[in-house]
Structures are given as C-alpha cells and as structure tokens.
Amino acid sequence: MNYQIPEIDLKALFIGHKGENADLFKELLLKMVDEHIGWRQNYQPQDLPVITPFDKDSSSFKNTANHMRSVFDELSSKLRTESMPWHTAGRFWGHMNSETLMPSILAYTSAMLWNGNNVAYESSPGTSQMEEEAGHQLCKMMSYKAGESWGHICADxxxxxxxxxxxxxxxxxxxxxxxxxxxxxxxxxxxxxxxxxxxxxxxxxxxxxxxxxxxxxxxxxxxxxxxxxxxxxxxxxxxxxxxxxxxxxxxxxxxxxxxxxxxxxxxxxxxxxxxxxxxxxxxxxxxxxxxxxxxxxxxxxxxxxxxxxxxxxxxxxxxxxxxxxxxxxxxxxxxxxxxxxxxxxxxxxxxxxxxxxxxxxxxxxxxxxxxxxxxxxxxxxxxxxxxxxxDPHKMGYIPYAAGAIVIRDIRMRDAISYFATYVFEKGADIPALLGAYILEGSKAGATAAAVWTAHKVLPLNVTGYGKLMGASLEGAYRFYNFLKDLKFNVNGKVIICHPLTKPDFNMVDYTFNEEGNTDLERMNKLNHEFFNYSSYVKSDIYSNEFFTSHTDFAIPDYGHSPLEYVKGIGFSEEEWNRVEKVTILRACALSPYAHDPEVFEDYAAKIKNAIQENLEKAVMEI
Amino acid sequence: MNYQIPEIDLKALFIGHKGENADLFKELLLKMVDEHIGWRQNYQPQDLPVITPFDKDSSSFKNTANHMRSVFDELSSKLRTESMPWHTAGRFWGHMNSETLMPSILAYTSAMLWNGNNVAYESSPGTSQMEEEAGHQLCKMMSYKAGESWGHICADxxxxxxxxxxxxxxxxxxxxxxxxxxxxxxxxxxxxxxxxxxxxxxxxxxxxxxxxxxxxxxxxxxxxxxxxxxxxxxxxxxxxxxxxxxxxxxxxxxxxxxxxxxxxxxxxxxxxxxxxxxxxxxxxxxxxxxxxxxxxxxxxxxxxxxxxxxxxxxxxxxxxxxxxxxxxxxxxxxxxxxxxxxxxxxxxxxxxxxxxxxxxxxxxxxxxxxxxxxxxxxxxxxxxxxxxxxDPHKMGYIPYAAGAIVIRDIRMRDAISYFATYVFEKGADIPALLGAYILEGSKAGATAAAVWTAHKVLPLNVTGYGKLMGASLEGAYRFYNFLKDLKFNVNGKVIICHPLTKPDFNMVDYTFNEEGNTDLERMNKLNHEFFNYSSYVKSDIYSNEFFTSHTDFAIPDYGHSPLEYVKGIGFSEEEWNRVEKVTILRACALSPYAHDPEVFEDYAAKIKNAIQENLEKAVMEI
CATH class of the missing domain: 3.40.640 (Aspartate Aminotransferase; domain 2)
Incomplete structure (x- = not known):
C-alpha cells in the first residue's frame, strides 16, 4: 500500500523518555495482540479450545502460572536494576544505543507471535516478502539500481x-x-x-x-x-x-x-x-x-x-x-x-x-x-x-539484532549460493530457501517485520529517516559545542575538556585534562576513572546522572595518528612515545530529543553538574 | 533466586491454540510494560517529559500517529493473511515450528524495551549475566563439567x-x-x-x-x-x-x-x-x-x-x-x-x-x-x-532467532578469541567484550532474556523441559501410529500411507502411494502435489485444514540408503535407479497439545478428512 505520508513528527515515534507515549504504545500493542488472538480463534473455528476452563481452574495450572509470575518478578527486577538508561533525553552520552522506534518494537512483538522463520519462504510467506522489500529499500537508499541489486537482513x-x-x-x-x-x-x-x-x-x-x-x-x-x-x-x-x-x-x-x-x-x-x-x-x-x-x-x-x-x-x-x-x-x-x-x-x-x-x-x-x-x-x-x-540496529533505531548487507549486482549471489538461482518462487523472485544464499540459516521473520515497518513509517529519504539523522547530528553538534569551552574547578585544580576532532557524524570524542598537566599517563588515568564513575563500573546505574563510554587509541592500532591531538593539548612527542596510548571518552549522540535547543540547554546545566561530581570522584583516585 | 518449582502444567505455558491464555499473556505483558515505563519515569524524576501535552495535541503529532496506525493495519493484515497456523493443536504437521513458550515471548518483549546489546558487558549488564547463566545451563544439560565448560547464545x-x-x-x-x-x-x-x-x-x-x-x-x-x-x-x-x-x-x-x-x-x-x-x-x-x-x-x-x-x-x-x-x-x-x-x-x-x-x-x-x-x-x-x-529456537520452544553453542573445555575459547582471557570483568567471569570470543558482534540482550526466562520457568531436566519433550515425542508417536494403517479411497483408487522409519525423535516422514503403483515418478508427483495442496503453494493458507512439508531423498545426497524403504513399498531396484529420488512428506511434531489422547483422536478424525480432500486435489494433477 502506498500512503499519503504526512510531515513526520519524530515525537510521535518513540515511547518517550518519561513514557510520554505509553498510551499510544499500549493501544497499538493490544490491538496487535488482540488481532493475533482473533486470528488463532478464527482459524477453523469449529476446533474447540484444548485448554479448558476446568484446566485453568486446576491447582497445577494455577501453581505453574504463579511460578511464571514469580519468574517475571525476578526478570523485571533484574532488568530494572542492571540496564542502562539510554532512553534519557540528555544524560546518556556513551555507547551506541538509545530509544528505538516504537513502530519497530511493536512490529517485532507482533510478528514474534507468528514466529516466522525467514530461512524458507514456506514457513514465513509474509515476513519473507517484507525482508525482500526491506532489502530493496536499503539498495535504493544506496542508489543501487532497482532490479539489478539485492540485499537482506542478517544478524549484525x-x-x-x-x-x-x-x-x-x-x-x-x-x-x-x-x-x-x-x-x-x-x-x-x-x-x-x-x-x-x-x-x-x-x-x-x-x-x-x-x-x-x-x-x-x-x-x-x-x-x-x-x-x-x-x-x-x-x-x-x-x-x-x-x-x-x-x-x-x-x-x-x-x-x-x-x-x-x-x-x-x-x-x-x-x-x-x-x-x-x-x-x-x-x-x-x-x-x-x-x-x-x-x-x-x-x-x-x-x-x-x-x-x-x-x-x-x-x-x-x-x-x-x-x-x-x-x-x-x-x-x-x-x-x-x-x-x-x-x-x-x-x-x-x-x-x-x-x-x-x-x-x-x-x-x-x-x-x-x-x-x-x-x-x-x-x-x-x-x-x-x-x-x-x-545495521538497522544502529542508525536505523531498530532494536537488536538487525544487521543487513546490500550488493550492487544481484549476480554476485551466485558466487556464494548453494543452489542454482532458479530455486525461486514463481513470479515472486524470492528465494524458496534464503538460507542457501546467505551466511545464516534460520532467522526471525520478526526482524524483517521490524525493519519493514520502520521503513514504511519513516521513508528512507529526507522526509523520514533523513529527519531523524538530522536530529541526531544536531544533538551531536550541540554536545560537541558544549564540550568545547568546558572547564571545571575540582579541588582547586582546573580541568579542561578537549574534544578530539570535528566529527563527520554523530560521535563526539573528548578527554579531560588538568590544566598544565604534562603527564599523559596521569591524564589517561583521570579519563579512565571518569569513565568508571560515569558507567556501570563504579556508579550505581540508576542513580548516576551522566553516562559516557571510553576507548583507547594506542600505537599498535592507531600508529601516530593521535599525536597531533595529543600535542595540541599540551603533551610532548616524547611523552606520547613513552605512554603509547591516549584514553578517549566517547559519546554516540543518538537521543532523538537533544537536538531541541530548549531540551539541550536544560540538560547542559544538569550534566555539567553531574560531570563535576564524577570528576571529583575520579580525581580522588589518581 | 531459587524457586520452589511446582509440578509443571504445560497448559499454563502457551498462549493456547485458541488464545485460551490470552488473559494471562496480557496480564504479564502489561505488567512488564508498565514496570518498564515506571522505570523510565523514575530515573531522575526531576527530569520533565520532553513530549508535552501540547505536542501530543498538535496536528503533526496526530497525523504521524495516524500514519503509524495505518501502517499497523497493513502489517496486521499481511501477518494474518500470509502466516502459517503453527499454533493449531492438531492440524499442522510440517515444518519445524509451533507455539512457542509464552514466558519467552514475554521476556523477549520486555527486554527489548531496554534494548541491551550483549556484545559488551558495559551496554547490557543484566542480560549479559543472563546469557552467561543460560550458557552454563546448556552445558549442564550436556553434563559438561561446571567451571570447565562454557557456552553462549548465537544467531542460529x-x-x-x-x-x-x-x-x-x-x-x-x-x-x-x-x-x-x-x-x-x-x-x-x-x-x-x-x-x-x-x-x-x-x-x-x-x-x-x-x-x-x-x-x-x-x-x-x-x-x-x-x-x-x-x-x-x-x-x-x-x-x-x-x-x-x-x-x-x-x-x-x-x-x-x-x-x-x-x-x-x-x-x-x-x-x-x-x-x-x-x-x-x-x-x-x-x-x-x-x-x-x-x-x-x-x-x-x-x-x-x-x-x-x-x-x-x-x-x-x-x-x-x-x-x-x-x-x-x-x-x-x-x-x-x-x-x-x-x-x-x-x-x-x-x-x-x-x-x-x-x-x-x-x-x-x-x-x-x-x-x-x-x-x-x-x-x-x-x-x-x-x-x-x-538451538533454543527449535526444541527450546523459544521464538526465532536463538541458536547456541557449548564447548566442553573453556580453554578452547583462546583458539578463536581476539583478546587475552584476562579481559574479563572482575569476579564476574563474564567477558567485557563477548564479541571478541564469538563469531558475531552485536546481539540482542532480549534473546538472552528469552532463553534465561524459559530455563527459569522450565528446568532443563525431567521436571521441566523433559516433560515438554515427552509431550512432543508422544504426539509424534501418535501421529506415526495414525499414519501406519491409513488408507484412502480416492476416485476409486486406494491410496496407502507408508511411514518412512520408526523415528528416533519427533519427526515423522511418510509417503502416499496408490495401491499397486510401481512407477516411482508417479508416486513422487502425487506426494509433491499433496504437499502443494497442504502448504502455502496451492492452498489458501487460512482455510486449509491440514499442513505438511516435504523433502527429496535423492541419490547424490542419500546414496542408496532409501532403497530399502522404496523396495518395501513396492518399487523395484531398477525403478529406483531410473528415478534416482523419492519425494518424502515430513512432519515435525511440536504441538504441545497433541500428546493428549482425546485431543489427538479429535484431530485424527478431522485431518483424515482433510488429507482425503487434499489427496483428491493432488490426484487430479498426476
């Protein structure tokens, strides 16, 4: 179906960092569940239920159900205790994760109820078609020629x-x-x-x-x-x-x-x-x-x-x-x-x-x-x-795990396939056994539904995903500019933030250094400890107010490419050669909300305080 | 947590082929969604919503939400039109699929809201622990020694x-x-x-x-x-x-x-x-x-x-x-x-x-x-x-995609890993970067939650999964015995069902042949057409009353191992050598309900009629 697509309002497409759209999420969730249940009931309606009201009233049923409820109490507690608050509009500036698109979460959940396996068309006609469509959409996004190119979803x-x-x-x-x-x-x-x-x-x-x-x-x-x-x-x-x-x-x-x-x-x-x-x-x-x-x-x-x-x-x-x-x-x-x-x-x-x-x-x-x-x-x-x-599960804002590959020339497929190309469904041009044309075998039809639905809601051009990319990039640049002039006073020392390089995309790398410090090892330690207090390592996740991630640029992997940066923040070439690495803080800016100037300003003040606190703890350890 | 586990009643663990447990499913679904939303709201409760009531009242929001609703109407229609009714208690005897465990569907959905990526502990502490536990549980199921063995979840x-x-x-x-x-x-x-x-x-x-x-x-x-x-x-x-x-x-x-x-x-x-x-x-x-x-x-x-x-x-x-x-x-x-x-x-x-x-x-x-x-x-x-x-997504009754591998000796991991083994979290013995020890990289924490939850609900022994295996095996043997003496009268011809071999497990293979037919090609055609009418190929899925799948045993793959069977149903060795393959119908018996003698008998009568109808259509084409 081709829709008249309205101007997309990104605010309607996420659950919301405070669950603002919980109503819409539950409305669609229950609609899809009910329509699934109705489908079960109406397939051969002459067939009677096999789980009877008497079964459900039995003590073994009730005990098993209560056992399951207890397990969900534990699962819920574990998830709430040991998960990262990526959803926050402006406090999570770390790993590549964030809110994902409400339509893909819902589509995944819905399609999972049918549990199609896209390895074979026979077991998943609907979601196999969605995967084929999604593959062609990704090809089009790369300006690969329609009819000559091909793509599919994979694990990652x-x-x-x-x-x-x-x-x-x-x-x-x-x-x-x-x-x-x-x-x-x-x-x-x-x-x-x-x-x-x-x-x-x-x-x-x-x-x-x-x-x-x-x-x-x-x-x-x-x-x-x-x-x-x-x-x-x-x-x-x-x-x-x-x-x-x-x-x-x-x-x-x-x-x-x-x-x-x-x-x-x-x-x-x-x-x-x-x-x-x-x-x-x-x-x-x-x-x-x-x-x-x-x-x-x-x-x-x-x-x-x-x-x-x-x-x-x-x-x-x-x-x-x-x-x-x-x-x-x-x-x-x-x-x-x-x-x-x-x-x-x-x-x-x-x-x-x-x-x-x-x-x-x-x-x-x-x-x-x-x-x-x-x-x-x-x-x-x-x-x-x-x-x-x-990867749809990165900038596609689709839940894990959804990777993809596209090829410019569909004929390339013959080089790796395990069946002659005529093993296709008549007319459909979809492999009867997709598993013979790709690396994996069994694969969730639900992933294809999640990707397909996201692409339907958000076209893969400037009217849809392009807008979401813009929001993310704008948020990244707001964060980059925020960091550029950032100074802290920690126990009498001035600590300055040094962004790494102007980013091509929505990743902002940076370090903190004490003013005048020329000991690179000391700076690395400071940033490592700052990371510890700004992550699961040394913070209580749920009460921590600023999150980031980190990485090391070391000579074995990076050669001397970091030298210019390291010199620019006051270290000598000898010091670089002595220490051989620089610890970098790393923020992937995915929040679909932080591009908004008012939202960003609100959080800028808050995270400045949180960074101050985490720096104070970090400084104690170096 | 260790539970007092009651005697497991399998009927409480599936949605039910007629949605009999839809109430329980929705109860737990909404509980988990609400607890997730509550978690979002209470992470730094001083942070205000970024999507305001005014936003939600704007025409752009409403239009986008309505656009999304339209997409879900299409998704729902496609899923209901082009999915297989594996859920049926006794009409689906084909591909390896069926009802999956309600607790794993629910756990997947819940954990997906947090979208953990188990590639790195940092981004998914909770679900990384679940994956580690699930791996050890699978090792234990293989009687691999605790502490010496290891396993993890993978795509398939x-x-x-x-x-x-x-x-x-x-x-x-x-x-x-x-x-x-x-x-x-x-x-x-x-x-x-x-x-x-x-x-x-x-x-x-x-x-x-x-x-x-x-x-x-x-x-x-x-x-x-x-x-x-x-x-x-x-x-x-x-x-x-x-x-x-x-x-x-x-x-x-x-x-x-x-x-x-x-x-x-x-x-x-x-x-x-x-x-x-x-x-x-x-x-x-x-x-x-x-x-x-x-x-x-x-x-x-x-x-x-x-x-x-x-x-x-x-x-x-x-x-x-x-x-x-x-x-x-x-x-x-x-x-x-x-x-x-x-x-x-x-x-x-x-x-x-x-x-x-x-x-x-x-x-x-x-x-x-x-x-x-x-x-x-x-x-x-x-x-x-x-x-x-x-594969948890096969006999683990867990939704796609969830594979797994276990190794007897954890030291084997060094042969394929990309980091020294000391890159582990202190104490936890869980890799900081699981991706460096396995084939894949990014992977859904939700899959780990689905497997972990299923294992918690159903222990991996005779009290839990063993019972489910028994149900499936018993259903398979009921179907096998049902087929053994099955004869049909189709347009004056007698058509006899010949099961392939006594199955070691819950897979029942069989063929139909006209009494007295000695033309193997003709029999292959009959079975192929029967499959067509008992699958998406030539039936309207939703109104078809009996499903099966098929495969070919051909000399290039099977050598002469099918010869004994082929001779047993009346074909000569020359005929086998001439045709070089036998088309086999194939039923993976996964229904958690068909072991019940009453349920099976009810369906036996129904599917006998449905087979009769599909045979009548198939015979017209040969």
Missing amino acids: GSIANLEGIWYARNLKSLPLAIKEVAPEHVEGKSEWELLNMSTDEILDLMDKIPEQMDEVKAKSARSGRYLNKLGKWLIPQTKHYSWLKSADIIGVGLDAVEAIDVDSSYHMDIEKLETRIRELAAEQIPVLGVVGVVGSTEEGQIDHIDKMVALREKLQAEGIYFYIHVDAAYGGYARAIFLDENDEFIPYNKIDEVFERNHVFTDKKLQDEWLTEDVYNAFDAMSKVESITI | GSIANLEGIWYARNLKSLPLAIKEVAPEHVEGKSEWELLNMSTDEILDLMDKIPEQMDEVKAKSARSGRYLNKLGKWLIPQTKHYSWLKSADIIGVGLDAVEAIDVDSSYHMDIEKLETRIRELAAEQIPVLGVVGVVGSTEEGQIDHIDKMVALREKLQAEGIYFYIHVDAAYGGYARAIFLDENDEFIPYNKIDEVFERNHVFTDKKLQDEWLTEDVYNAFDAMSKVESITI
Whole structure:
C-alpha cells in the first residue's frame, strides 16, 4: 500500500523518555495482540479450545502460572536494576544505543507471535516478502539500481562484514577456476590479469557459461583452492576487530590483512593506499579488496569513499582491480539525509533548500558546521562499490539484532549460493530457501517485520529517516559545542575538556585534562576513572546522572595518528612515545530529543553538574 | 533466586491454540510494560517529559500517529493473511515450528524495551549475566563439567556450526604453530603426530606457554597457514547444507568435506566411518573432525554418538585423533528428558520410575515404542565431545532467532578469541567484550532474556523441559501410529500411507502411494502435489485444514540408503535407479497439545478428512 505520508513528527515515534507515549504504545500493542488472538480463534473455528476452563481452574495450572509470575518478578527486577538508561533525553552520552522506534518494537512483538522463520519462504510467506522489500529499500537508499541489486537482513554487522569478504574471496577466485574449467574464455590472460579482472567482467563472463557455472564454482575458493593467491585485504588502521575475525574465519588469514594509515582526523589516507597498492603490484601481489568505513565505531569518521572509487578507476586503467566493501554498519542509514522526496541524491547546491523544506535541522548554523563536501562526496560514491554493510540496529533505531548487507549486482549471489538461482518462487523472485544464499540459516521473520515497518513509517529519504539523522547530528553538534569551552574547578585544580576532532557524524570524542598537566599517563588515568564513575563500573546505574563510554587509541592500532591531538593539548612527542596510548571518552549522540535547543540547554546545566561530581570522584583516585 | 518449582502444567505455558491464555499473556505483558515505563519515569524524576501535552495535541503529532496506525493495519493484515497456523493443536504437521513458550515471548518483549546489546558487558549488564547463566545451563544439560565448560547464545544453528568448525580448525593447527614458535615443547613429534594430538593435549600444552600464546595464535590457521594440511571434515551423507557452507566459509574448503554413508535408518554408519578414517590414515591424511547429528533435519534421526566416541578412543590408542562436533541444533534440548530432578543422567533401568514420577508420558506404550538403548546411549555420550550446537529456537520452544553453542573445555575459547582471557570483568567471569570470543558482534540482550526466562520457568531436566519433550515425542508417536494403517479411497483408487522409519525423535516422514503403483515418478508427483495442496503453494493458507512439508531423498545426497524403504513399498531396484529420488512428506511434531489422547483422536478424525480432500486435489494433477 502506498500512503499519503504526512510531515513526520519524530515525537510521535518513540515511547518517550518519561513514557510520554505509553498510551499510544499500549493501544497499538493490544490491538496487535488482540488481532493475533482473533486470528488463532478464527482459524477453523469449529476446533474447540484444548485448554479448558476446568484446566485453568486446576491447582497445577494455577501453581505453574504463579511460578511464571514469580519468574517475571525476578526478570523485571533484574532488568530494572542492571540496564542502562539510554532512553534519557540528555544524560546518556556513551555507547551506541538509545530509544528505538516504537513502530519497530511493536512490529517485532507482533510478528514474534507468528514466529516466522525467514530461512524458507514456506514457513514465513509474509515476513519473507517484507525482508525482500526491506532489502530493496536499503539498495535504493544506496542508489543501487532497482532490479539489478539485492540485499537482506542478517544478524549484525560482523556477520554482514564476513559475508562481504566471502563475496570478495569467492568472486576473486572465479577467473582462476574458469581457467581450469573453461580455459577458452580466458585465453591469453596471465594469472596477474585473472586476479585483476573487475567484478563486472567476472560476472559478464559467468553469464556466458551458465552450463559450467556449477563446475566453475566447485573449483573456486570454496573448494579450498587459491586462498593464498588472492592477495591483500586492506582496511583502515583504526581496524575494527570484526575485520580481523573475518579474515581469520574466511581463511585468507590475518597475514593477508594490511592496515592503511589514517590521517590525523582518522580517515584512511588514500595517497598511502595508492602507494601501498602500487608497491604490492610491483611484487605481483594482488589486492583482494579494500574496506572503506562509513562511521568508524570509535570516532564516527567517514572514509573518502569517493577518492577510493576514483583511485580504483585510475588503477583499473593500469590493469589493477580491487573489490570495495563499505562497512557502513554504523553510518549506513545516514545516506537517507541526502535523498530528496523522490529518493534522488540531492545536488550539493540544493541541499539547503531541501533541508529547509523538510525541517531537517532546527539550526542552520549547526547544519553548516557539520556538512562538508568531503562527507557529501563520500556518501555519494557509495553507489559505486560492490557491497555495503548497514545495521538497522544502529542508525536505523531498530532494536537488536538487525544487521543487513546490500550488493550492487544481484549476480554476485551466485558466487556464494548453494543452489542454482532458479530455486525461486514463481513470479515472486524470492528465494524458496534464503538460507542457501546467505551466511545464516534460520532467522526471525520478526526482524524483517521490524525493519519493514520502520521503513514504511519513516521513508528512507529526507522526509523520514533523513529527519531523524538530522536530529541526531544536531544533538551531536550541540554536545560537541558544549564540550568545547568546558572547564571545571575540582579541588582547586582546573580541568579542561578537549574534544578530539570535528566529527563527520554523530560521535563526539573528548578527554579531560588538568590544566598544565604534562603527564599523559596521569591524564589517561583521570579519563579512565571518569569513565568508571560515569558507567556501570563504579556508579550505581540508576542513580548516576551522566553516562559516557571510553576507548583507547594506542600505537599498535592507531600508529601516530593521535599525536597531533595529543600535542595540541599540551603533551610532548616524547611523552606520547613513552605512554603509547591516549584514553578517549566517547559519546554516540543518538537521543532523538537533544537536538531541541530548549531540551539541550536544560540538560547542559544538569550534566555539567553531574560531570563535576564524577570528576571529583575520579580525581580522588589518581 | 531459587524457586520452589511446582509440578509443571504445560497448559499454563502457551498462549493456547485458541488464545485460551490470552488473559494471562496480557496480564504479564502489561505488567512488564508498565514496570518498564515506571522505570523510565523514575530515573531522575526531576527530569520533565520532553513530549508535552501540547505536542501530543498538535496536528503533526496526530497525523504521524495516524500514519503509524495505518501502517499497523497493513502489517496486521499481511501477518494474518500470509502466516502459517503453527499454533493449531492438531492440524499442522510440517515444518519445524509451533507455539512457542509464552514466558519467552514475554521476556523477549520486555527486554527489548531496554534494548541491551550483549556484545559488551558495559551496554547490557543484566542480560549479559543472563546469557552467561543460560550458557552454563546448556552445558549442564550436556553434563559438561561446571567451571570447565562454557557456552553462549548465537544467531542460529548455521552460525553455531560455523563456530564449531572454526574451533576445530584453529585448534588442530596449534601444534604446527607451536612447532614454529616453541619447538622445544613438541620435540621429536612428526607432522602426523602433531596433527593427531588430542584436544586435551593441545590445551594442556598451551597452558604451559602462556607468554607465547599470542605468538602461537598468530601462526595458527588464523594466519592463513596450514588450511590444506588439516585433513578431512567428515559429515553424515544426509549432509545439511549448513555444513557445506561452513567448510566453504572457513576456508578448509569443500574438497576437504567427505560424506560418510548412512544406513537404511539414516544414521551415520560407524563401521564405514572407521574404514574411511583408516584409509585416510594409511595415506597420512588426518581427520580434522567428525560431525555427529542429534536430530537430522529431514529424518529426525540421532547418530550413534556413543559409538563415534568409542571409535575415537580406540583410534586414539593408535595415534589417530579427531575433533567431534555434535550438531544437536534440533535435538539438543531433548537431553533434558534424560536428566533427573538433580540434573543427573538417569541410569537406564531407572528411567521408567523417573518418567512415571514426573508424568513425562501419558501412555507408557508410546514411551516404550520410542525409547531405545541406542537413543539413550547416543544422548549419554554427548558429554564427551568437544562442542555441541543447540538451538533454543527449535526444541527450546523459544521464538526465532536463538541458536547456541557449548564447548566442553573453556580453554578452547583462546583458539578463536581476539583478546587475552584476562579481559574479563572482575569476579564476574563474564567477558567485557563477548564479541571478541564469538563469531558475531552485536546481539540482542532480549534473546538472552528469552532463553534465561524459559530455563527459569522450565528446568532443563525431567521436571521441566523433559516433560515438554515427552509431550512432543508422544504426539509424534501418535501421529506415526495414525499414519501406519491409513488408507484412502480416492476416485476409486486406494491410496496407502507408508511411514518412512520408526523415528528416533519427533519427526515423522511418510509417503502416499496408490495401491499397486510401481512407477516411482508417479508416486513422487502425487506426494509433491499433496504437499502443494497442504502448504502455502496451492492452498489458501487460512482455510486449509491440514499442513505438511516435504523433502527429496535423492541419490547424490542419500546414496542408496532409501532403497530399502522404496523396495518395501513396492518399487523395484531398477525403478529406483531410473528415478534416482523419492519425494518424502515430513512432519515435525511440536504441538504441545497433541500428546493428549482425546485431543489427538479429535484431530485424527478431522485431518483424515482433510488429507482425503487434499489427496483428491493432488490426484487430479498426476
């Protein structure tokens, strides 16, 4: 169904940090439960209940029900005692979590009552269709071509990343397998040339030999062949551990992983990438693929995907080709902010106009602070890469666990699938056994319902998710500006807050340092203790008034990219080399409320006091 | 908290096929929602609502809320139109799905409101503890030793199986890495000996070189080394496609996978396994591991794990060792039926007594029909294998998606982990970053809550889950016996039902054949059409009165193991060789109500009529 979608009011889409929309939540919850119960009752209404009023009146029934009630008392107590208050409008500035969309919580709950398993169409016709639709919607959000691209929901970003490297590995090996099975199609090509064929060339070639496809696949990397020939997997130096796990699991191995330096603002250095690829080429070592990150989990930075794509085009002319996977687990949904009401990527010079029309930012100054051509160009170029990880459970504001992957060319699916592509439902173009085309097997239909419903309520463009992204970004910039001039007086010492770098996205990193302190270890200790008192570690969660998270930037992972920052706040290069790491406080700004200037101002005063208190406790420990 | 657990009445634990317990479900649902809302309101009660009464009265709010209501009308319609009626007490005899436990649906929904992410303790203290507890409970269900074993929840059985082969691969390669890094510890050992060290020996050896652990790990299979040296991965001939995917993904490759024949009752032939391992040993090809299946997805059969373990002991004395992974995705929870009130494995001669005391079967005859020493011994021996896949979302009656894996020796974790084991919370013995010890990253705390709550309500022994297993098994045997003498008169033809084999578990396979028909293709067509009319394919789901599923046993996967059955129902060996496959109807008997003799008899009459109708339609098409 196509709806006339009204101007979206984000306030109607969350339970509310004080449960303001509990009435609406319960209304829809009970509606969905009642409609489910009615469905049960009316399937073959001639069938009678098997649990009778007498059963329900028996002591064994009552005892069991009371036992269950006791367990729920305990569950409720545990959840209320040991959960994080992400829902707060302005006190939680830590881990990547917040309020999730009321419609997805409700959709998940509703669909769970039917318990569809999207592994097979047979067991979940309704939610399988929703997953297929949601996959195409995510493709459209990446400006992948309709009809040529495909996507699906998976457990999380690590699984999506693993599936990405699985695609890359099997695809890269196909030309070597073709050489064994159908050598006439790659006649005259050297091994180097075979290992540098583009994805398009490989897929076009596979199209020419449909009868031999199974045999070619059987001799591809899936057989165990060629794993050591496929070359290097290049990732940014700020390497997320999921990429190390992936390379381990997929068998190309950690020895095939190389980290490319990031610059002082934590973006992969594309010049260094080029240099390294040329060095490898000189040794006839191919590049299996390059990972660009859209929203790094520690800094929220967005790699220059446009420059990566341009580099590939340049090198392709020289006979060097590499697969590009974009890890946009975190930042993927943010592409919605760049799509206009018709889902077209907005020309740069029209952005102000479109944002204004859709009330994406309440404060144009903050919009201008955030939006750079670099960020814009990076998002634009995502449509040109082979595969992209996007987590609905991050910027999709959908409850855990919902990851996703999209592929630019649906034919890539053959490289990893376990059945011929004709195993599809007639007309529907939906696999009868989705499990044969993806990494996982059984999977909740409820997740698909949660994602599908969220996409229906909030279109994946500037009118829907784009607005939510704007709210989150604006909140992040309010927090960033709040931190910039922040000073505290703690037991006679002045403690100054130093934000790390202007964020590309909604992640704000920062540190506290005592004025004049030149001992980096001491500063690290201060920030670590501050984190302890601003988290579950040393606070009573429910009475703590300010939450944050932390991370370490250490030389083994970051090289010297933090040096500029560390020097800027008063430490010497020697001190950096001595201590070898800097402890960073980290705030993912997801609150859908904190962009509002009045709300933010209210909380700014409160959290300033709370930070003061937590700093006082932290200082006692260093 | 430890409860006085009353005698469990299963009727109090499900919503009921006619929504009989809708009152109890809604009572607890609203309790949990209200307690969550109260928690939001009372976290820093001085903070005011950010969504005001005026906001809620605005037209943008109302329009957005109405838009959301419209989307839920569509969602509800889609779910009610295109979902399967698994909930029915006696009409659904197909795919592995049914009513799930009311407490887990409720726990999932409740915990989802807090949206914990169990990837990191920091973001989910409560549900991380629940996951750790649930893991230990699953270990206990396998009689793995407390304190020495470990387990966790994962997305599904395919992921658990992949993690199992990841453990096996990395462990098997460690001795080769030790030879590079600390050769003095494996002095004098040949490569063959290194590749045949037992898991215990490897782990003990690793314990001796803690300082070199990281270096050894870096040279293990995770580096990309040795993948072609580790030997064969042996699986039963009825190979589930998840094992082919796993070998592909993990890089040992499909060429390393060998299928061991099953016998005519679809169990791995342990004599053939021995023969094959000896043949390989004669060529100095090691065995990476052997997969035993507890509950095959197509036949519900249970491999002779005891004989597999005994074979390993015998061969170990000859210097041949292999890892054993048990794929009990389906049958894992059934081990609860063999554990007494104190979680001890029940001696065989005490089973009748314990079952009677706990009312596990209502009909002792059916219990005797099912329970064989073979099945008992197979379950008993599970405690001796390295790792086991167990899916809570199958026989745990927990909604999708909830898989799990347990490992006998917690030290195995080091072979795949990405951080030193000291990255644990003090005292809690729970990883600070679970994602560094498992295949996935982000994962729903709600899943852990659902599993934990189910385990709290239903202990994992004969008093809890064991009773539920008994109900399911008894229902399966009622259905099996119902099919055994079933004949239909369709347009003057007699159609006879032929159950496949006496099931080890709650899966009943069967076919229909026209009396006197000797054309196997014709029979296959009949059964396929019968499936079409008994599923979403050619029936209107909601008005169809009998559901089943189907599968094909074809020579490429099954060899000639179906021949005995095929001959038994009147086809010649030539006919089998000509057609090369038999289409099988397949019923997973999960209904928690169909064990009741009165309920079953009521439905037997009804589904007999429904089968008659669907056969009439099917016959028209052949």
